[in-house]
Amino acid sequence: AKRMVTRFGMSEKLGVMTYSDTGKLSPETQSAIEQEIRILLRDSYERAKHILKTHAKEHKNLAEALLTYETLDAKEIQIVLEGKKLEVG
Numbered sequence: 819a820k821r822m823v824t825r826f827g828m829s830e831k832l833g834v835m836t837y838s839d840t841g842k843l844s845p846e847t848q849s850a851i852e853q854e855i856r857i858l859l860r861d862s863y864e865r866a867k868h869i870l871k872t873h874a875k876e877h878k879n880l881a882e883a884l885l886t887y888e889t890l891d892a893k894e895i896q897i898v899l900e901g902k903k904l905e906v907g
């Protein structure tokens with residue numbers, strides 16, 4: 819997140835500026851960078867949590883299939899994610 823803000827200019831508030839040596843910046847700019855990093859981390863955490871909750875059933879089905887079969891190919895994974903049962907054979 820720090821590199822996204824300081825090296826790649828991925829911050830709406832700070833724009834496309836890059837900051838190579840953050841130690842030489844004003845306290846205000848350092849604070850703004852830290853705030854943008856916190857926002858990125860919080861938003862990423864919330865997005866990941868939402869994805870995990872939204873797809874909890876698929877994750878459970880996939881985990882159970884892996885415990886049963888140990889390995890799955892792409893086609894088998896797709897079948898499990900669709901909620902279908904794998905045919906043994």
